[in-house]
Amino acid sequence: MSAFPSIVAEQFDDIEQQHDAAKLGMWIFLATEVLFFGGLFLAYAVYRFLYPAAFAAASRHTEVILGGANTAVLLFSSTLMALAVRASQLGRRAHLFWLLIATALLGILFMGIKGLEYHKDFVDHLVPGASFHWGEANAHAAEMFFWLYFAMTGLHAIHVTIGIFLLLSLALLTRRGQFENGNYMTIEVAGLYWHFVDIVWVFLFPLLYLAGHR
Amino acid sequence: MEKIHPPKFYWKNCAWLMALLAFTWGLGYVDFGFFNLVVALFISFAKMLLIVLFFMHIKGSSRLLHLAAFAGLLWLFLMLALTFADYASR
Numbered sequence: 001m002s003a004f005p006s007i008v009a010e011q012f013d014d015i016e017q018q019h020d021a022a023k024l025g026m027w028i029f030l031a032t033e034v035l036f037f038g039g040l041f042l043a044y045a046v047y048r049f050l051y052p053a054a055f056a057a058a059s060r061h062t063e064v065i066l067g068g069a070n071t072a073v074l075l076f077s078s079t080l081m082a083l084a085v086r087a088s089q090l091g092r093r094a095h096l097f098w099l100l101i102a103t104a105l106l107g108i109l110f111m112g113i114k115g116l117e118y119h120k121d122f123v124d125h126l127v128p129g130a131s132f133h134w135g136e137a138n139a140h141a142a143e144m145f146f147w148l149y150f151a152m153t154g155l156h157a158i159h160v161t162i163g164i165f166l167l168l169s170l171a172l173l174t175r176r177g178q179f180e181n182g183n184y185m186t187i188e189v190a191g192l193y194w195h196f197v198d199i200v201w202v203f204l205f206p207l208l209y210l211a212g213h214r
Numbered sequence: 215m216e217k218i219h220p221p222k223f224y225w226k227n228c229a230w231l232m233a234l235l236a237f238t239w240g241l242g243y244v245d246f247g248f249f250n251l252v253v254a255l256f257i258s259f260a261k262m263l264l265i266v267l268f269f270m271h272i273k274g275s276s277r278l279l280h281l282a283a284f285a286g287l288l289w290l291f292l293m294l295a296l297t298f299a300d301y302a303s304r
Contacts, residue, residue: 019216020276020278020279023275023279024278024279024282027279027282027283028282030283030286031282031283031285031286031289032286033286034286034287034289034290035286035289035290035293038289038290038293041290041294042293042294042297045294045297045298046297046298046301049298049301049302050301064239064242068235068239071235072232072235075228075231075232075235075261076228076232078228078231078265078269079224079225079227079228079231079269081269082224082227082268082269083221083224086218086219086221086224089216089218090218188271191269191270192270195265195266195269195270196270198265199261199262199265199266202258202261202262202265203255203258203262205235205238205258206238206241206242206254206255206257206258207254209242210238210239210241210242210250210254211251213242213243213244213245213250214242214243
């Protein structure tokens with residue numbers, strides 16, 4: 001500890017305790033995020049329970065290829081993020097920089113694919129509201145599915161966007177030598193956030209895209 | 215200092231996650247009725263465990279972190295269970 005006194009804040013005994021506090025803080029935040037998304041998952045569960053046939057039919061109109069590809073993109077980005085944390089533990093600055101950039105780029109790719117998907121939904125009149133058009137039975141329940149689809153993927157997309165800015169900022173700070181001498185906790189904590197956003201999508205994919213078999 | 219894993223450790227986890235994704239995706243094209251949902255959620259849960267245990271390093275971290283991670287899930291479960299105690303019994 002005495003070798004790097006500057007990275008341990010005054011209120012902590014040592015770097016170990018400071019790391020534990022940072023991680024605990026992030027996990028508590030993630031628990032509140034579980035409940036934040038949880039409200040939408042609950043609404044989805046209730047409406048799917050009430051209108052199973054309409055939800056299955058509406059789900060068949062989502063773009064399963066794009067949604068599945070996006071799942072792979074996020075899982076891959078999570079792997080790179082885990083490797084970024086490893087690079088920061090080992091103090092490999094250049095490695096860390098490029099892994100953070102690559103993770104952010106995959107996040108941007110995810111948002112691009114999502115945008116393409118939203119465009120298709122818009123053209124197909126699947127966006128709830130005045131322009132919503134449904135040729136099959138249970139139009140109101142189908143519209144409710146798409147309300148939830150846009151609310152859930154939208155809230156998730158906001159999280160991904162925040163994550164991209166976070167990763168790019170960290171890449172910039174890495175360049176400036178901010179995370180040297182075992183000071184990698186910021187990277188690890190940002191990684192926890194990124195993995196959480198990935199987990200949310202892991203549940204969104206089967207619920208929204210595969211509710212009705214094709 | 216925490217344990218530092220070799221890159222292979224993370225790539226292996228990535229391979230498992232991709233395999234599970236392929237499985238869920240394939241599941242979308244067959245009809246098992248209600249079991250589609252059950253199996254799909256089971257696979258998502260498995261993926262979540264792989265990410266939480268190995269990418270987020272919950273395996274090998276303190277009991278306090280285990281508790282914090284578990285608390286979020288527990289409250290989500292309570293919220294779903296209590297709501298469905300109402301809806302499913304009407």
